[in-house]
Amino acid sequence: MHGGNVFETDALRLLVTVADTGSFTQAAARLDYTQSAVSRRIASLEKRAGGPLFDRLARGVRLNPAGHALHRHAVEVLDRLARAEHELTAIRAGHGGTLRVAAFSTANISLVPAALRAFLRSRPDVEVVASEGRSDALMRRLAEGALDLAVVSDYPSGLPSADGVTTEALLEDELFVVLPREHRLAGSGTIDLRELRDEAWLQDAPADRPMMLTEVCARAGFRPRKIVRIAEWTGKFGYVAAGLGVALVPSLAAWAVPAGLSLCRLDDLAPRRTVYAALPAAPLPAALELRDLLHEAAG
Template sequence: MLDANDLRLFHEVAREGSFTGAAELLGYTQSAVSRRIAALERQAGGPLFVRLARGVRLTPAGAALRRHAEAVLDRLGKAEEELAAIHRGGGGTLRIGAFATANVWLVPQALKMFTARWPEVELRLVEGLSGRLLDRLEAGALDVAVVSDYPAGLPAEAETVPLLEERLLVALPLGHRLADREVIDLRDLAEETWIEAAPPGQTTILQAACARAGFTPRGGLRVAEWTGKFGYVAAGLGVTLVPELAARAVPDGLVLRPISEEGPRRKVYAALPEVPLPSALAFVELLGQ
């Protein structure tokens, strides 16, 4: 196992280009630096430096280790800063993942309140599909994820906090035969072509709702992004579902109509790691307001 202190010493030798320069900078003797670098080279399986008459030069193995050492030391430095900030009661970094339509209104409004209360926290935002966000959360790459069960549900083992349940509206092109209705019966859409991002081999919320209404939805083009779906609907190539959260982002050229009681709905959740950051808990609380 490579030791972080040895990596720091190695990095300084590489930057200074000499054992003596690194020793003076770090307060060691030149012989102590030489011994520790020799021990590190034994761990690494070969020379990391070429010893020259004046100074040292990295070997190919040393250049490779330097790249990794810089990344490791950078992460350790950020971890130390974040831990110190947490113990002070503020600061640090909050890495947030959210699905696309949550970024229309839900997440921005919560972040507006969050930044007013936690101004020292650095925010990083990742947008993606709910399943991928949960994978990143599990891998430790996110501190909180805003996810939904649309289009095909969430993994049963996902640890989540319920935030809201919303209707899924139907988006129609202008001039559609049903565009003048205030509410649309799902069965009246039985002959429509649907623009949907349906995961292969999975039953979607739309398919389940249509099955309860007594028909199978006619599949059309598969489009993952909401902005793309809007374009295809506006062109008259099909209809699609739009969450209420995204209603304000629908462009001109489309009509949104609620579906009667048997229509599909989706649930929105916040997912947290087993030991969440205080800032993540505060953000989730604001999401629920």
């Protein structure tokens, strides 16, 4: 086989059309070529293929064994290209394809699932790939093209930035405090943060990360007496239930607080954070639709 042009799309399409019609003349009419152009192109293809692909008959042409072999591959290649074109068109129109979504942990408790449920009802043909991570890492993944949409927040050290990534505020997330049911302040409704100055606090941030907890306590005029580092919410709730500490809980996570614990609002010193939808510079239509549903779920 000579040269690397045997598998050009136009040449393969011409081969298939001539084989289907059995005639250079009919193939020319179907493809809007002249008969001489078809003859020249088939001759060029046969030269590159290393020999004849058709038997020339008194009336028309038919594939020879080499032609049958190339025809089989040509049909497969053209079919795959057609399906690729169809899939890309569907993705750009917001139908089909894959949508890669990620969020920080508490956004995955109720906000993101509610939006995804509505999205999949209207777009069941879209495959959603969901994941979880910290906001700074999610912004980097968006910039690298590894995500189509992310839900991020400005906690603990401000909203991360990334080249080509845009953000839209979804909601302001107030932080509550969760207490054991038998705690003296359980069921109080709103609590003065200073009344918790003697408590042990459950906190997930590693030692090298800033903590909203220490900043908020400082504004209230005290330092946390003790910080117990527990990362997962299930572990935090277990420690609270055992009376081993109290924890700040975002309003996004309020739905997941076990019934045996007491969730209380804090006074004017209550810490808050803003939650954002983050998108790449050229978002998919499906990502824009999910963004709109996130706004609805946040509202």
